[in-house]
Amino acid sequence: MHPAAVAIPIGCWTASLVFDLASRFVTDGAFLARGSRWLIALGVLGALAAATLGFLDYIATPPRTRAFRTATTHMSLNLAVTTSYAVNYALRHDARVGWGLIALSIISLAVLGVSGYLGGKLAYRYGVRVADEATQLEGYEDAPAITKEEI
Numbered sequence: 637m638h639p640a641a642v643a644i645p646i647g648c649w650t651a652s653l654v655f656d657l658a659s660r661f662v663t664d665g666a667f668l669a670r671g672s673r674w675l676i677a678l679g680v681l682g683a684l685a686a687a688t689l690g691f692l693d694y695i696a697t698p699p700r701t702r703a704f705r706t707a708t709t710h711m712s713l714n715l716a717v718t719t720s721y722a723v724n725y726a727l728r729h730d731a732r733v734g735w736g737l738i739a740l741s742i743i744s745l746a747v748l749g750v751s752g753y754l755g756g757k758l759a760y761r762y763g764v765r766v767a768d769e770a771t772q773l774e775g776y777e778d779a780p781a782i783t784k785e786e787i
Contacts, residue, residue, distance in 0.1 A: 644679070644686065653672075665731075669728070683717075706758055717744050720740060
């Protein structure tokens with residue numbers, strides 16, 4: 637269920653950036669700024685729901701494996717992004733969104749993209765919680781030391 641649930645925060649946060657940018661280029665963008673704030677709040681709530689489902693997948697992943705190491709990084713990035721959006725939400729007071737908050741949204745979405753790549757690797761390469769155990773075997777093997785290529 638986790639891969640399906642992440643569509644809510646991703647969609648909300650992407651749309652909030654579009655609303656923020658649009659609010660800067662119309663005469664009275666206050667309604668777009670308010671809409672963006674609502675989208676950020678819905679995204680944070682959706683992220684918390686997705687994180688709950690993701691954590692259930694995480695604790696079922698064997699430790700000291702490639703999949704577990706990837707999942708730990710994926711989870712850490714998502715927690716940072718969700719915290720960033722919660723801060724972004726709290727800092728919005730004006731009818732006009734400042735460029736600093738727009739930059740924070742862009743950076744947060746970029747980090748979310750990296751995390752999404754790792755989530756895709758978990759699901760499509762390692763088959764974590766979406767495939768049978770034989771398919772998941774590559775991700776569940778003991779993890780070797782990190783190489784330059786993996787960084």
